[in-house]
Amino acid sequence: MSRLSEIPIRIEPPPAVGGVGGGVTAILSELITLLERLGDRQESAAIDLRSLPMSIDDLAGLRRELGEGEVRAILDAEGLSAIRETKVPGVWWVEHRDRHGELIAELIEVTRMPQILMTATEEIATGVRLLRAQLALHPVARAQ
Amino acid sequence: MPRSDLEMTVGDMLRQHGISRRGFIKFCTAAASAMALPPSVGVAMAEQLIHARRPSVLYLSFQECTGCLESLTRSFAPTIENLIFNVISLDYDDTLMAAAGEAAESARMQAMQDNFGKYVLIVDGSVPTGAGGAYCTAGGRSAVETLREAAKGAAAIVCVGTCSAFGGIPFADPNPTEAWPVMAIVGDKPIINVSGCPPIPEVITGTLLQFVTTGKVPDLDEHRRPKVFFGNTIHDRCYRRPFYDQGKFAKSFDDEGARNGWCLYELGCKGPTTYNACATVKWNGGTSFPIESGHGCIGCSEPGFWDKGSFYAAQSTALWGKAGESSPREVLELSASAVAVGGVIGVASAGASRLRQHRSAQDADQRDSNGDN
Numbered sequence: 288m289s290r291l292s293e294i295p296i297r298i299e300p301p302p303a304v305g306g307v308g309g310g311v312t313a314i315l316s317e318l319i320t321l322l323e324r325l326g327d328r329q330e331s332a333a334i335d336l337r338s339l340p341m342s343i344d345d346l347a348g349l350r351r352e353l354g355e356g357e358v359r360a361i362l363d364a365e366g367l368s369a370i371r372e373t374k375v376p377g378v379w380w381v382e383h384r385d386r387h388g389e390l391i392a393e394l395i396e397v398t399r400m401p402q403i404l405m406t407a408t409e410e411i412a413t414g415v416r417l418l419r420a421q422l423a424l425h426p427v428a429r430a431q
Numbered sequence: 432m433p434r435s436d437l438e439m440t441v442g443d444m445l446r447q448h449g450i451s452r453r454g455f456i457k458f459c460t461a462a463a464s465a466m467a468l469p470p471s472v473g474v475a476m477a478e479q480l481i482h483a484r485r486p487s488v489l490y491l492s493f494q495e496c497t498g499c500l501e502s503l504t505r506s507f508a509p510t511i512e513n514l515i516f517n518v519i520s521l522d523y524d525d526t527l528m529a530a531a532g533e534a535a536e537s538a539r540m541q542a543m544q545d546n547f548g549k550y551v552l553i554v555d556g557s558v559p560t561g562a563g564g565a566y567c568t569a570g571g572r573s574a575v576e577t578l579r580e581a582a583k584g585a586a587a588i589v590c591v592g593t594c595s596a597f598g599g600i601p602f603a604d605p606n607p608t609e610a611w612p613v614m615a616i617v618g619d620k621p622i623i624n625v626s627g628c629p630p631i632p633e634v635i636t637g638t639l640l641q642f643v644t645t646g647k648v649p650d651l652d653e654h655r656r657p658k659v660f661f662g663n664t665i666h667d668r669c670y671r672r673p674f675y676d677q678g679k680f681a682k683s684f685d686d687e688g689a690r691n692g693w694c695l696y697e698l699g700c701k702g703p704t705t706y707n708a709c710a711t712v713k714w715n716g717g718t719s720f721p722i723e724s725g726h727g728c729i730g731c732s733e734p735g736f737w738d739k740g741s742f743y744a745a746q747s748t749a750l751w752g753k754a755g756e757s758s759p760r761e762v763l764e765l766s767a768s769a770v771a772v773g774g775v776i777g778v779a780s781a782g783a784s785r786l787r788q789h790r791s792a793q794d795a796d797q798r799d800s801n802g803d804n
Contacts, residue, residue, distance in 0.1 A: 333471060337712070391461035392464040
């Protein structure tokens with residue numbers, strides 16, 4: 288054998304149902320239930336993709352099925368996080384990475400807006416203090 | 432006046448290190464994911480932890496290979512540095528700490544005194560009791576003596592790795608050092624076993640984080656392992672499970688079935704009887720786990736895994752004691768005494784036949800290695 292790349296490897300995908308793996312079908316079905324609950328009772332929910340026994344093919348299939356929507360947000364806190372709404376309104380694909388770029392959590396959130404994007408009440412007060420302090424340094428404000 | 436380390440909450444530490452609320456929610460979301468908790472728990476965990484005091488943690492290493500600590504230092508979520516700097520106060524670990532000798536030992540004694548009844552004791556390695564405990568000593572004291580002393584003031588003991596949880600390799604037959612797991616020596620403290628050889632890093636840090644968050648010992652299985660990580664078998668959550676259900680098995684590591692990613696049961700995979708989170712949490716930051724890399728599970732998080740026969744014999748064979756070492760007669764006697772049912776004889780005969788094949792193969796290998804024709 289001259290090179291490792293010459294060894295033929297073929298991975299058989301898991302048994303498919305309707306063009307996608309059984310796991311993908313189950314998640315899509317669960318998403319319908321969660322979206323209905325969000326619409327009817329305003330209840331947000333999330334699916335932790337790392338807790339499910341999904342192959343790489345399954346995950347890629349699910350990503351294809353859900354597609355890309357209009358909103359993309361980047362969160363820069365202890366590493367970058369990508370928060371994207373899928374083509375299904377109310378279904379968000381959230382990827383959290385650490386400072387080294389390693390994926391540390393991958394979720395599908397069913398919500399109007401992922402909670403991590405929203406500003407907390409105590410942070411609003413911090414914002415007021417910050418702006419007042421900045422304004423105090425402003426030449427016009429100091430003159431008054 | 433600045434607050435002492437003992438008085439500081441997790442929130443204080445976060446502010447000191449310039450970590451934002453969103454950054455901490457993210458940390459907790461990742462930790463909840465690693466702990467197989469519902470994703471919504473991440474936010475609640477962050478809110479609770481911010482007000483919690485950082486517990487003192489002592490890490491004792493006994494008869495072990497340091498593989499567990501090597502594993503722990505490779506935790507991605509939560510990272511060990513995040514855990515050490517923000518959530519816990521690691522007051523003693525003779526491998527990681529800069530101090531050595533008298534200074535290290537006095538740091539341990541001080542931490543035990545200051546936090547008596549409240550500290551978390553992590554134990555790595557089995558405890559040898561042979562020759563008066565002389566097989567493992569540090570600072571002139573035996574492991575068993577140090578363990579008994581440190582256990583007295585512990586709020587809980589976390590046994591990291593199969594050696595401290597179940598005895599592991601030192602405990603394997605013939606156990607020359609008379610090694611024992613921690614729970615055989617300490618009987619009056621809550622013990623959490625985080626088994627594995629080594630355990631998954633996120634399972635170690637996740638167990639610690641859960642204890643710090645709730646202040647309680649998590650729900651444990653019959654082997655005192657946290658159910659959130661050890662509640663399912665590898666087989667239950669394996670992505671190759673559909674092939675098992677369809678009867679598609681690899682027969683050797685390089686056949687068509689192996690290339691197609693079929694089930695490794697017949698190649699000795701112990702996934703069906705092994706409880707651990709490898710198939711979901713995975714290793715190296717969620718990259719993969721042994722079965723995903725083409726090797727069966729060896730069952731390293733189960734008690735006595737080292738004495739359960741070949742890693743490469745199908746489970747039905749390996750469960751008959753030590754494959755290749757017991758004679759067919761011994762196997763028959765074992766099976767007859769274990770299950771007094773007539774029908775089992777047929778199964779035992781099949782097992783004996785496999786053992787004969789195995790032994791013949793071993794004999795042939797031995798002849799080859801001796802250069803016999």
